[in-house]
Amino acid sequence: MAADPALKMTRKEFVSDQDVRWCPGCGDYSILANVQRVMPELGVPRENVVFVSGIGCSSRFPYYMNTYGFHTIHGRAPAFATGIKASRPELSVWIVTGDGDGLSIGGNHLLHTIRRNINTQILLFNNQIYGLTKGQYSPTSKVGIKTKSTPQGSIDHPVDPIAFAIGCGATFIARTIDVDAKHMQNILKRAHEHKGTAFVEILQNCPVFNDGIWEDVQDRKSRAKASLVLEHGQPLVYGPAENRQGIVFKDGIPSVIDLAEDDDPIERGVVVHDEHPEASSYAGVLATLQRPDFPLPVGVFRAVEKPTYEAMLQDQVDSATAERGVGDLSALLHSGDTWRI
Amino acid sequence: MTAKNPDGIPSSQNPVSQQPGNSKPAEQLEGIAIRFAGDSGDGMQLTGTRFSDETALAGNDLSTFPDFPAEIRAPAGTMAGVSGFQIHFSSIDIHTPADQPDVLIAFNPAALRANVDDVRPMGMVIVNIDSFNQKSLTRAGYGDDPLPELRERFQVVEVPFTTLNRAALQGLDLSQREIDRCKNFFALGVLCWLYGRPMDATERWLGGKFKGDVLEGNIRTLRAGHAFGETTEIFPASFVIPAAKIAPGTYRNITGNQALAWGIVAAGVQMERNVFLGAYPITPASDVLHEVARYRHFGVKTFQAEDEMAAVSSTIGAAFAGQLAVTVSSGPGFVLKQEALGLAVMVELPLVAINVQRAGPSTGSPTKTEQGDLLAVLFGRHSESPIPIIAPCTPGDCFHAALEAFRMAVKYMTPVIVLSDGYLANSSEPWLIPEVDSLARNPVKHAHPADIGEFQPYARDPETLARPWAIPGTKGLEHRIGGLTKEDKTGNVIYDADNHGKMNALRKAKIEGIAKDYAPIEIDGPPEGEILVIGWGGTLGAITAAVESVREEGLSVSRIHLRHLNPFPSDLGDILGRFEKVLLPELSDGHLALLLRAKYLVDVRSLTKTEGQPFKIAELTEAIHELHASEN
Ligand code: SF4
DSSP states (O other): OOOTTTTOOGGGBBOOOOOOOOOOOOOOHHHHHHHHHHHEEEEOOGGGGEEEEEESSSSGGGBBSSSSEOOTTTTOOHHHHHHHHOOOSSEEEEEEEEEEEEITTTTTHHHHHHTTSOOOOEEEEOOSTTTTTTTTOOOOOTTTTOOOOOTOOOOOOOOOHHHEEEEETSSSEEEEEEOHHHHHHHHHHHHHSSSSSSEEEEEEEBBTTTTTTTHHHHHHHHHHHEEEEEOOOSSSSEEEGOEEEEEEETTEEEEEEEOTTTTTTTTTTTOOOOOOOOSSHHHHHHHOOOOOOOOOOOOEEEEOOOHHHHHHHHHHHHHHHHOOOOOOOOHHHTOOSEEEE | OOOBBBHHHHHHOOEEOOTTTTHHHHHHHEEEEEEEETTEEETTHHHHHHHHHHHHHTTOEEEEEEOOOOSSSTTTTTTGGEEEEEEEEEEEESSSSOOOSSEEEEESOOOOOOOOGOOTTTTTTEEEGOOHHHHHHHHTTSSOOHHHHHHHHHHHEOOOOHHHHHHHHSSOOOHHHHHHTTTHHHHHHHHHHTTTTTOOHHHHHHHHHHHHHHHHHHHHHHHHHHHHHHHHSSSOOOEOOOOOOOSEEEEEEEEHHHHHHHHHHHHHHHTTOOOEEEOOOOOTTTTHHHHHHGGGGGEEEEOOOHHHHHHHHHHHHHTTTTTTEEEEEOOOHHHTTTHHHHHHHTTTTEEEEEEEEOOOSSSBBSSSSSTTTTHHHHHHHSSSOOOOOOOOOSTTTTHHHHHHHHHHHHHTTSEEEEEEEHHHHHHHEEEEEOOOGGOOOOOOOOGGGGSSSSSBBOOOOOOTTOOOOOTOOOOOOOOESSSSSSSSSOOOOOHHHHHHHHHHHHHHHHHHGGGSSOOOOOSSSOEEEEEEEEEEEEGGGHHHHHHHHHHHTOOOOEEESEEEESSTTTTTTHOOOOOOEEEEEEESSSSHHEEEEEEEOOOOOEOOOOOOSOOOHHHHHHHHHHHHHHHO
């Protein structure tokens, strides 16, 4: 990625001339605004940025970014992005997907893109519903949800995007919230800085078909108690100042303790957040923290270094060329046994 | 022994003097077809390939047909596990691996039983007599010893390959199993003596493959086989097949899959862009992926995807990024790519999608050939989704088909399908190596802001109707594409009815315009008359041989072979109208016949075969004679 810090760019340069066609009040609007705001700060020239999406409400995203963009087919965006990034490692490639697109029809592509550690940013908008097809339950919907396709309630056990990404061996995993501009912008920057697949779950409200599922973490008043902001080197403490709580692990099982105002959380045994352990077991325990028994963690779950797919592929091209010289077509055609007549 | 030319007419026997280094008399033959058959673990494909390479180096024209089971190692000694390799070589121009082998080498009773009825009457049947015992006979399904009965119909030659091989390898530090695995090279040595083939290339090949006692063992048994031929009384004479008179130049043996792979690599060189190949393993197409993966130093990147959809999607992504992009598969995998190919039609990006057809439906017979995917690749996507189709007709032609497909894709900004088949993929022929300077050079030019006024992603070249290939990284040409209906010129998302129809018409006109680039159809034979035989793809050899054969019998028959199946050549309708009767042999239920009948209202007679096997020449000559005798 050709990052040039001297490049002076504005948010407006990243806004395309297309009318945005999401429903009024959709969480996608604020995600778009935050991405457009962060882009100029990344120092990547507009022409080197590519947004790739699949199908669904979230996947209209590339049309609204004044960069290169490719709105592809259902579930396959990670595979298209792989072809782009593997062949042109210098491009900054962003994948925009949703819970249906990414975890249902495209689950296989998401898995393999993440495990290969292709240096892309995957933004998964999770609204726990199919919006564009008008309101069927999705792979992240809770058991029992009543939708058009589940009039008696869903009987599917949901998948958790963060746990999924951990299982795939993701080298960068984060969660953020559509309405928390500052937090999201910070996470987007971190995702971009990361060398490898950066998986970001964005909690997104669909006011039309699944309104309010993230309300307690979106609402400024309840957020402090409902969410746990992960910060590297900081103890897992959350809640209003007068009513702080912390997360302790006992035999690997998490539980909540109350903290008095003058308690030192670390002395009380509250776990200190670490983004970098090689083993993913710690992030795996964090992923199990779900409401209502626990606060929902937001922030960076895990950030570790691993060689990227496209760099290793390019290395193979370079080392083969260094060893054998630039390919000579005539020599290839005449290689092995030949005879003259 | 008499050998036949491909038309089945015995050639004259010309005893000639002794071959150098050979104390027995040698008899001259025009050509001969040999089939190696054994368990799939016996190394039959390897023995056949080595014998083919030696034969090519001896200057004969040749055609091979490997025929193997889908199972990697079916239970030993059973009919299911029999693997065969047929080679036909000659001092004259030949077109097919021959209908009937003159010689069968059967390594066990199952191989004998599966193949012996194909051998021509009084042909030679060489058996590994060591493998004939009650157990293996029963396993092959023989009640009694079949050899007494077979001696009435063939020249049966019994050679104790296992014993002779063990004797030759005494004293080497090899296990019994390792020793027995060398016995195919003993047989190869015998055959090399019998038909005067040199063995140096095989010894060189072994040297590159093995080390130590395994190398020593293979070479020793190869030479021992050769010496056995020389000294045994079983073979009273050896045979000479003089070199064929073929066009001067440098030749090599090549299979269709290798030729496709080299065509892909060549496209990168000739068009001065990096190649990206996205593929998922599938028989019989995987060899193309394997071969291309060896050439990273040509700037080629191969990507083994998680599935067929990812293979084609990554390929389209690479095309968007400006690469020469190609994906390769076979029928069951190809149909999984169809949705993405529809997107490629919509976004008008250049890429090549190769289908090495196999016998279906479903998993079908993965290692067997068929031409049953034509209608699927033409119409298998939803809605109006035209894609050009190129069908190579010989193994070597696969090289040129791949190159042509890339040129067409880039010139017209469209996906292009190459329709090969399992027969072309695995069979080999001597290939006149093209001079690189003689290959077209078409450096790719991506869109550049300096060359265009106001950039519009769907503005079209007035002649080709191609849109610009503007790639990420180009400042000033930032744009978005996708599968939703586009507005003419701007490419903006729009659902206007007139525009939708207009865009369908534009894409159709663009693809139909490709026919302007075709050379006129070559008619083999009179330009008009009673009978025209049309073929496409890998049936070229069999059809050519059949037409030559009936001509020798006095029939006037013309022949054309279609390379471009979409759009059809513009002179095709006219040619069809100039013949009273049109015969179309296809290894399908008549896909092309259906299309020609529908498009040109011509009474095309379809000759169909869906047995997973290529046409025999005799099947075609019979059909031509029948058609000739018919009233109209
Ligand atoms: S359906 Fe829901 S997710 Fe889709 S645009 Fe409307 S509000 Fe947003």
